[in-house]
Amino acid sequence: MFSESPIMAVYNDVHRMGRLVKTVVSVSLGSRQRDHEATLTLLGETVAVRRQGTDGNLEAAVNLIQALDGQVDAIGLGGIDRYLVVRNRRYEIQDAARLAQAAVKTPVVDGSGIKDTFERALIESLHEDGVIAPGQTVLMVSSMDRFGMAETFERLGYQLVAGDLIFASHIHYPIRTADELEELARKLLPSWVRLPFHQLYPVGDAQVSDADPRFHEYFDAADIIAGDFHYIRRYMPETLAGKVVITNTTTPEDVALFAAKGVRLLVTTTPVLAGRSFGTNVIEAALVAVSGVQSGDPDWGAVVARAGLQGTRRQLNANPRGGAS
Amino acid sequence: MTLLEALEKFVSECNQNERLRAMNRDWTRRIQLEPDDTHRTHHLVSEAGIVSAGSGPVDNPDMLIQAPEAILTAVFSGQMTPTEPYNAGDLLVKGHQDDIMRLDILSLLIWGE
Numbered sequence: 001m002f003s004e005s006p007i008m009a010v011y012n013d014v015h016r017m018g019r020l021v022k023t024v025v026s027v028s029l030g031s032r033q034r035d036h037e038a039t040l041t042l043l044g045e046t047v048a049v050r051r052q053g054t055d056g057n058l059e060a061a062v063n064l065i066q067a068l069d070g071q072v073d074a075i076g077l078g079g080i081d082r083y084l085v086v087r088n089r090r091y092e093i094q095d096a097a098r099l100a101q102a103a104v105k106t107p108v109v110d111g112s113g114i115k116d117t118f119e120r121a122l123i124e125s126l127h128e129d130g131v132i133a134p135g136q137t138v139l140m141v142s143s144m145d146r147f148g149m150a151e152t153f154e155r156l157g158y159q160l161v162a163g164d165l166i167f168a169s170h171i172h173y174p175i176r177t178a179d180e181l182e183e184l185a186r187k188l189l190p191s192w193v194r195l196p197f198h199q200l201y202p203v204g205d206a207q208v209s210d211a212d213p214r215f216h217e218y219f220d221a222a223d224i225i226a227g228d229f230h231y232i233r234r235y236m237p238e239t240l241a242g243k244v245v246i247t248n249t250t251t252p253e254d255v256a257l258f259a260a261k262g263v264r265l266l267v268t269t270t271p272v273l274a275g276r277s278f279g280t281n282v283i284e285a286a287l288v289a290v291s292g293v294q295s296g297d298p299d300w301g302a303v304v305a306r307a308g309l310q311g312t313r314r315q316l317n318a319n320p321r322g323g324a325s
Numbered sequence: 326m327t328l329l330e331a332l333e334k335f336v337s338e339c340n341q342n343e344r345l346r347a348m349n350r351d352w353t354r355r356i357q358l359e360p361d362d363t364h365r366t367h368h369l370v371s372e373a374g375i376v377s378a379g380s381g382p383v384d385n386p387d388m389l390i391q392a393p394e395a396i397l398t399a400v401f402s403g404q405m406t407p408t409e410p411y412n413a414g415d416l417l418v419k420g421h422q423d424d425i426m427r428l429d430i431l432s433l434l435i436w437g438e
Contacts, residue, residue, distance in 0.1 A: 165348070169430060170423045173348045187437030188430065191408045199422070 021046040022289040023071075026282045027064050027099070028053045028078030029203040030230075034251065038273045042283075042307050045290040049282050051078060056203035058095060062102045070105040073289035076281030080197055082110035086147045086185040095197040107288050111280030113295025114287075116148045117304045119269050119280075122311050123152040123246075126267065131313065132224055132244060134158060139222035141167050141231035143175070144185050149226060149246075151178045161222065166215055167231045168200065174218065202230055213237040229254065236261065242320040248277045248311075259316040266314045283309065328360065328367055328394055331402035332378035336369070338435040339376045345431060350374040354424060357386035360394035367397075388420030388428075403436030 021039070024047055028034075032053040039048050054060040056079075068075055082096035100108040126132045134157030143150040143162035154160045154177065162175035164184070175181050192200060202209070216237035219225060225232060226246040233254065241262030248268045250258075252275040258266050268277035288294055293303045326334075339345045349371055356369040368383035369376060390397065396415055399405035407429050410416035418425050 165430070169426045171348050171427060171430065172351055173344075184434070188433050191406045191429070191433055191437065194408050194412060199426070 021048050022073040022286070023047070024049045024074045024076065024282065024285040024289050025068050025072050026051040026076035026078045026279060026285065027061050027068070028080075028279075029056050029058065029061060029197070030079035031055055034249075036251075036274070036276055038276070038278075040271065040273055040278075040286060042286050043290045043303075047073075047286040047289055049278065049286060051279070051282065053079070056198060058099070058197070061099055065099055065102040065108065068106065069103040072106055074285035075103055075106050075108045076279065076285035077108060077110040078279050078281050079203055080110070080201070081112060081145050082108075083112040084144050084147075084185070084189060084193070085112055085116050086144060086189070087151075087182050089186065091185070091189040091193050093193045093197060093200075107285075107294060109281060109284040109288055109295065111282075111284050112145075113300060114270075114280040114284045114304070114309075115146050116295075117301055118283075118309050119146060120148040120152045122267075122269055123149055123156070126246075126313075127156050131265065131267075132158070136223035137161060137221055138224040138226055139163060139218050141225070141227040141235065143181055143227065144189065146227055147178070147181065147185075150181060153226075154178045158224070161218060163215070163218060163227075163231075166218060167235055172215075202234070209234060211236070219243075233257070241317075249279045250277050251275065255314065255316070262320075263316050264319055266312075266316055268312045268314075271310055272312045277312065326398055326402055328358070328365070328398045328401070329378070329380055331398045332358075332367055332369060334403075335401045335432070335435070336376045336378045339431060342435070345434060346374040348427075348430075349376065352427065354387040355383045355385060356388045356390065356420075356424075356428070357383050358397055359389060359391045360397055361391050363394045365394065388418065388424050390416070390418050392416040400432065403432070406437075407432055 022045060028051055030053045032055055035051050035053050037050040039046055065075055077096055077099055080096045082093060082100055084091045137159040138153045139161045140150050141163045144164050150160060150162055160176060162181050165171040165173045212234055215235050219237050224244045229247040229249045232247055239262050242264050244265045245258055245263050246267040248270045270278045270280060270283050287307055291303045293299050352371050354371045358367045366382045367380055369378050392410060392415055396410050400407050
């Protein structure tokens with residue numbers, strides 16, 4: 001049973017400090033082991049954020065969202081996407097819709113509004129700064145949840161390998177173009193979004209399961225590895241020497257693991273606070289809380305731009321080929 | 326359309342599709358279909374990217390699919406997605422989750438949209 005004390009403790013603490021701050025809770029289907037809290041500043045306002053995992057228990061997540069409804073300024077959905085935005089189509093995952101509908105007063109967001117705007121810009125900035133270079137091979141461990149990123153890589157001249165079928169379904173079939181990705185999404189997603197979410201994506205303890213390097217050749221062949229952290233962690237091989245990894249929701253332990261694997265540069269798509277990079281749902285919820293604007297609104301793009309979101313770049317190891325890193 | 330005709334249609338679509346052959350090149354499985362009303366058993370066999378179908382049981386099946394024959398026929402002829410009867414409890418699949426997902430993917434890539 002979820003006591004209200006952990007969440008309300010954050011809420012009450014910040015009010016006791018005499019400052020009226022916004023409060024955001026990320027309700028995650030992920031493991032409780034990754035729970036954390038912090039404060040961040042967006043558009044000049046302080047936001048207290050907290051992640052609360054439910055170990056893959058959908059009913060517990062519904063109950064928690066109902067308890068938070070009207071008590072906080074925005075709720076993020078973690079460990080699950082509500083919307084998969086692929087080109088001009090938006091597919092709604094039914095389990096996530098059920099979670100979102102558990103709140104009637106407080107806005108509930110899933111991070112897709114950040115992925116489809118800010119993550120495109122982040123790839124462009126890495127490209128323009130010469131951190132990554134056209135012609136390099138990019139393994140995106142999952143792309144249907146980050147189509148904007150995949151499309152941007154392809155448009156800028158990178159060799160795209162989308163691993164959606166490899167890592168979600170264990171089918172040795174790399175998807176090599178955004179057009180094919182869009183075609184597969186059009187055929188698969190209308191049915192898949194109606195499946196229980198745990199059949200589509202690891203939740204709860206499955207997120208911390210043992211490493212499974214059977215698809216190592218896709219990692220070995222890539223210069224850049226991008227996308228969902230849990231897929232990367234689970235399927236990465238013994239060494240990632242010299243690779244660039246672009247992901248988020250990393251903890252200090254995750255960063256140490258990447259460093260030990262030889263990762264050259266770790267790019268997080270969301271800011272790092274207290275050693276962690278937050279999920280896109282947290283950032284989107286915080287932005288909604290301070291701006292009152294949601295991702296479906298015409299002003300959303302301007303709000304994201306005005307927020308000046310910054311990912312982070314951390315050099316973890318020297319470039320094995322020498323030269324600029 | 327009989328169940329066997331639906332399976333033969335499914336097999337033909339799989340084998341003519343270059344992408345599906347590539348996906349199945351390392352997938353060797355025996356799948357037994359057991360209509361729980363007519364009890365007329367059928368099977369599918371996938372080997373090195375090529376799928377075949379037939380009447381009767383198969384030795385040591387990797388996967389069992391049970392449903393009324395009309396539902397099996399509808400699913401393998403593309404008139405119904407597997408998700409619909411699966412979520413309703415009308416389609417029971419016993420086997421490895423990866424194989425279940427793959428069969429779902431094959432049918433959606435043939436008849437999806």
